[in-house]
Amino acid sequence: MISLPSYLIISFCLFIAGLTVMIARKNIIAMLLGIELILNAAALNFAAYTRFINQNLDGHLMSLFIIVIAAAEAAVGLAIVIRFFQIKESIHIDDATELQS
Amino acid sequence: MNSTVVSYLSQAPGYGFLTSKLSEVLGFDATGIVNFLIFFIVTLVMVNIMAAIGGLGTYAERKISADLQMRQGPNRVGPFGILQFLADGVKMILKEDIIPRQADKFMFHLAPFLCLVGVFMTLAVLPFSSGLALTNLNIGVFYLLGVSSLVGVGIFLGGYSSNSKWSMLGGMRGASQIVSYEVPVTLTILSVVLMAGSLSFDVITEAQGGFPHEWFILHNPFTFIGFFVLFIGALAETNRAPFDLPEAESELVSGYHTEYSGMRFGFFALAEYIEVFVVCGVCAALFLGGYKVPFNLGTGDFLVKAFPAIEPMLAKQVGNFLQLGAFVTKTLALYYVVIWIRWTLPRLRVDHLMVLCWKYLTPIALFNLVGCAVWLYAFEGKSIWYLIFKSGAAAAGAHH
């Protein structure tokens, strides 16, 4: 039962859930949650492929870098959200209409 | 793979006997079931003993604080008041379970469990002895760091879900304190990992010896400073005085667990006391030589040499008990120091807390990391004792 297609199906479900969150939510922080789900799906894919197909550890390293970059991006994204809230007093995505200030 | 309790106990003759008997009875290979049973029983024993240690920790705290303040402490329930923690437990179970009406019920119920689960998951890798540790993960130290961050999430949720100002403030301060102090703690643990060469607790403990001069704390001046950084950071991680502003009685009306009553509060308190034990165990394992006994008594070889006819498993069991005793002694000594510090030093204000972490402990921990790396490169990992006492003799002896 543990085989490559089962891991691919799991990462597909994660991806769909993350995509749904990103499309359907209006709260910026909720969209960041969706981004985390999508990145995790990709990292799981990489790890599954190195176990079943290609046993050098490049896939693990790729997953490691995905984790690192996702954490950095979450930090910067949340800093931007906080700054946005300080200016606009709202975290609704439709209020982010101006390109400057 | 990883050596666990099962791989240690599977060397006993009783294990093979039990497995073969069960295989005959059940018809299929019973190794998996016997392994599972051993894990289950050992886990049960360990959880119960840890809960008892958590309870006795409250008793020890009251007695030691009484001793420091020249009074008696609990002495009514049982001889010397030693059953006081049972009385407290019964009181907590019988208390009414109050939930604020506006509280977020799902997270209110979840927060104590997150704290407790986070602490109990770290018990799996604590190196009690070379054979009786529940499992020697290859990534033991890393796993412990990861799982103990669940406590921060639990504290934050407890503070938020109580829907009260004091709890909210206490929860945010507690979570930010835990997250900040993870940085110097991780850097110091990293310098020890650098010297031992592996993330597994077993390898780190085996790299030290039984005598104090073979421990990592006296290996080089950087690890000496590192021990104190780790100790201070670990005190702050467990929200223990003098860093207990999130649960301070006089400032925040007991902070993030204000609204919790009865057994839920008991879970928070139990999680804190067990986490202090775990953290003291980690400090002992990383810097004070863990379960290593002086004169190498822990391997049981001395029994085999003295009585050659003895069964090897029995000798190893005796050795393991000695190792267990060494580990628990060192951990309880550190526990006493933790309680001592709580009742001696005043509480730190929250901005002093953050300044201490980011402006003092983190640069010191980084400096320690670089210093350990330079020491490893320059002296090839020899400790300061070896350099002073042994290399002089070697140089004199090698002169020809």
Place this chain on the structure above:
Amino acid sequence: MFLNIMFLLAAGATIGGSFLTATSKNLMHACIYLLLTLFGVSGLYATLGADFLAATQLVVYAGGVVILMLFAIMLTGGVREFVNKFGIDKVASMGTVKTYSIAGFMVVIMSFVIMKILAPIFKSYAPGELPGFSTTVEKIGTLLITDHVLAFEISSILLLGALVGAAVISRPGRTR
């Protein structure tokens, strides 16, 4: 056999957590379900034999990112719901039934084509054929320093930039 049980538990936690994250109305609850999902993914990494990756996932995500999100929710005014009575915001121009049926039909055709192309990859391993689990910490460390040292150094600079940038951006009183 225990590997199967652990796989089932971790997969259940992952899929259940992701479903609950997508459909929960309360933002704080969604963060907690995200924590459950990340725990499940860490368990899946463990069943794949990627022990260092599982521990890194625990440390970075469960200990860092989730607390970060919770703090950001608190600092931006807490939970305010923008949902309609179905729980998820109805986005205009998401399409009609015709759109979804045509899209579904196209997905079916494309997946048949892709599966045909990828068929040689999906040979299923007999249990003895897969290599056993071994520790990956030393190997990952060696690879990071020898083969992938450029990515390693660049990601360290990226993290430094993220640290400084986040601190600078969210500083109060910065008027432009």
